[in-house]
Amino acid sequence: FRTGWDPKGRLLNPDLAGGGLLDVGVYTLAFASMVFGGPPPEMTSMAHVGETGVDEQAAMILRYEGGRLGVLTCGVRTAMPHVAYVFGTEKWARVHAPFWKTQGLTIGSADAEEEVIQLPHRENGYEYEAEHVMQCLRGGRTESDVMPLDESLAIVRTMDALRAEWGLRYPME
Template sequence: MGKTIRWGILGTGTIARKFTTGLRVLDDAVVMAVGSRRQGSADEFAREFDVPNRHGSYEALVSDPEVDVIYIATPHSLHRDNALLALESGKAVLCEKPFTINRAEAEEIVAMARAEKRFLMEAMWTRFLPAVTQARRWITEGRIGDPRLVQADFGFRAEINEEGRLFAPAYGGGGLLDVGVYVISFASMVFGTAPDRVTGLANLGETGVDEQAVMALGYPGGGMASLSCAIRTTTEQTARIYGTEGMICLPNPFWSTTEATLAIAGKAPETRRFPHRANGYEYQAEEVAACINGGRLESKIMPLEESIRVMETMDQLRGQWGLKYPVE
């Protein structure tokens, strides 16, 4: 086991609570500090999770000398500013998905991490789940032959709230950045390169953001991805990878899956089960610890260039849909 990593949680909303719950099962992690815009929220969070250092501003949190890594758990539109703040203060950063709201912002934080020589990673936690690691292993071993087609969907039904982060353009609202990022990143993981054809259709709803979208991506060599996302319609949330020799299925919800099935023509399907140790968010934190303890500034499993590439794909889709955020 490496050195214990001291975490600082930036923001006290829904995902901050889930991630902190995941962190607490790890032997090499301690939740040392929390920072909120309001001291009261930091105090409440600290009481709930037994966190020693509690700060009433993000600036105070990133200046805490007892913190090694900042976990950014704010709305998408704030990821850039919060990541820059933490990196400039000399902290490593794990930044919630989507990495930022567009490619330009992603490039900016990556450039800052490189300039400051600090670790940075997008919290694309699905990629680190043991069931997804198993799927990657089957692909690498050639068990499904050449991957040709990825099918994945992530749709859920939320009530419209013009001011909330899911529907407000000012927060980078819409299904694409919130859940479309999972299916696009999943296809990117399978094909390991940028798509050379990107096309999609979206319904922009009354608040101006995409409520439902279908996307078709083409990769060099002929691989394809057929993807969908929604924030007003619940869909199955399954991912399948079809290869020349067989198929891998990550059942619903694939984004937090605990099992993977390998189906090869003429053979009985093989299902492997991997119960989470906590809630699934712990595996990405293990990767952060392994990288930091190994002196690595980025993850090989979720590389920075790939996070930028995923943002670029989403920029292209939004360009086709005429969806721009106020800061753009």
């Protein structure tokens, strides 16, 4: 995701909690949480904090049990392909862009042809979130079984830890 230069706009303005982590990085962290089953026990990262005081781009390495690693990037001033990869010992998967509302993925391995799986949307890709929220509300549920509150809170805590590592605080904190 790449924005133009607008220091008063929501993406670059610290008064509006701008920056890549809170705008698009949350998707990378939620994806990692889905793939690895929760928050990382250990992580390290680097970010470029631009002249407005928000993170314009960041790279994160998350370490999980069993030697599993998540390598994530996000940014609002950097052109990125918006794909996600998952690599295993036998196969890999590429989630097509934009990975947070993909319409397909490719499965591959060193010794087989790639397989493309199409996942077309009925609308814009966000309809599934909206439908699930409506189902929860109609069912009287205040928590989703797809994205439980504990998982959401763990992702927020991970983002807070990353911002602390970068020395990034917003004026309202």
